[in-house]
Amino acid sequence: MLYLEDNYKKEFQTSIIKTIENKIFLKETFFYARSGGQPGDQGTITIENKKLNVIDTVKEEGLFAHIVDQEVNISEGTLISAKILWEKRHRHMRMHTTMHLLCSVLPFYVTGGQIGYEKSRIDFDLGENKYDVQILESQINKLIEEDHMVSYQWITKQELDANPSLVRTLSVQPPNVSGKIRLVKIGEIDLQPCGGTHVKTTKEIKKFKFIKFESKGKQNKRIHFKVED
Template identity: 45%
Template sequence: MTTEPLFRADPYLQEATAHVLAHTAEGGIVMDASVFYPTGGGQPGDSGWLVWDGGRLPVATTVKGEGGAIVLVPAAPMQMSPVGAEVRQVLDWSRRHRHMRVHTALHLLSVVIPLPVTGGQIGADRGRLDFDMPDPPADTAALEAALNALIERDLKVTETWITDAELEANPGLVKTMSVRPPAGQGRVRLVRIGEGAGQVDLQPCGGTHVARTGEIGHVTIDKVEKKGRMNRRVSITLAE
C-alpha cells in the first residue's frame, strides 16, 4: 500500500478527499492520499479530523507505515471510516503552519551557526538544533539578530530534486551528522532558501516549510545548553 503525499506538492493544502485503503492491526487508518504529514526528520506528525457520511474521527498524529503507506492514528478508540469509503481529511492547520514556521527558522539557524548539526526537534511553538560546538557562542544576541535579519529579508523557499549520485558527489549539502537523507529511491529533495545570488541555504529535507521566510515572524534564541563534551543545544521560540 502506497499513500500519495499531498503535502509534498502543496504544504498549504488544508483539506482533501481520499479513500480508505486499510485499517492497521494497531488501529490506524491508511488512505490512498494524505494531507497529513507523518512524523519524520524531527517534525511531528500532523493532527486533524476525518469526516465521512455518518462519522467524524479526530486524528491524534500521523506516522509512516510499511511500503510507502502513511498511517493516521485516531485520538481515541472510535468507529473508523470503512475500507473503501471516501473521506474528507481536515488538517489542524494552525498547528501545522507553526511547525512549518519553526522548521524553516531552524534551517536559517543552521546558516547563522555554520557548524555540523547533531540533532534537532520541531514543535508548534519552539524548536532546537544540536550542534557540534565545543565552545559556547560568544554573542547569543548577535546570533538572534542575524537570524531575524534573514527572516525579515522575506526570502523565497523552494524545492528541487537531485539524484542519489548527485548527492553523493556533493556531501557538503548534508548538514546533519547523525541522520543521512534517505537514499536508494533514486532522488533526494533539497529545500532552497533564497534565489540566485541571494541563496542562503540548500540542504536535503523531507519536511514542510513556509513559502517565504517572512511568514516565520520574529523568533528568539531562548538558551544554549551544553549537551555532552562537544554538543550544544540551541533552542528558538516563535514570538507569536
C-alpha cells in the first residue's frame, strides 16, 4: 500500500507477481484499492509496449488486484510500467479531504459515505439536530481558504483503543497496517483514523458545493456535495 507513503505518485515501475483471468497482481503498487467508500484507482499498465487499461483496483486475499479490460497470462517477474488516472484519483482526494472537513464541523458519528467523481455523499447520525445548509457551505469553504495542512501520524491499536473519540465512522473499521493505524490530521481542526488518499492542503480542494440534505431514517441524515474548480 505505497499510496500511504505518497498520494501523489502517478507513475511507477515494478514487476508482476501473478495474473488470474483479467487481474494483475504487482510486487508493489501505488494504486488505491476500493475500500471505505472510496473507489479503486483506474489507469494503465504497460507490458512490453502493450498498454492495458486498469478499470478498477480491489483487495483480494491480502493483495491488490488490478482489474484490466481483457484476460492476461503473463509470467511472474515480468517488468511493467504503471500509470494512475490522475484526474480521477485527484478528484477523489479532494472529495475525501472534504469529508473530513465536514466531520470537523459536524460533531456526530459518520454512519456511511461514498466518494464519487461528480458528487459524493456522507451520512451523519444527526438525530434531531438541524443545520442551515448555507452556513454549513460557508464554514467548509472558509476552512478550505484557510489552507490547513494535511499530515499523517501512526499509532498502535492499543493507543487507538485508549482514545475511542478519535474514531468517527461507525460503518468502517480503521485500516490496520502491520499493527499500526494511520491518523489523518488537518491542521488543528480534525484528527481521525483513515486509510484513504488526501490532498496536501485544504486549499487544493478549491471549492465545496452543497447539493442536498436527505433523510435516511430517524437518526441518519445524508449530505450530498461536490467540489468545484
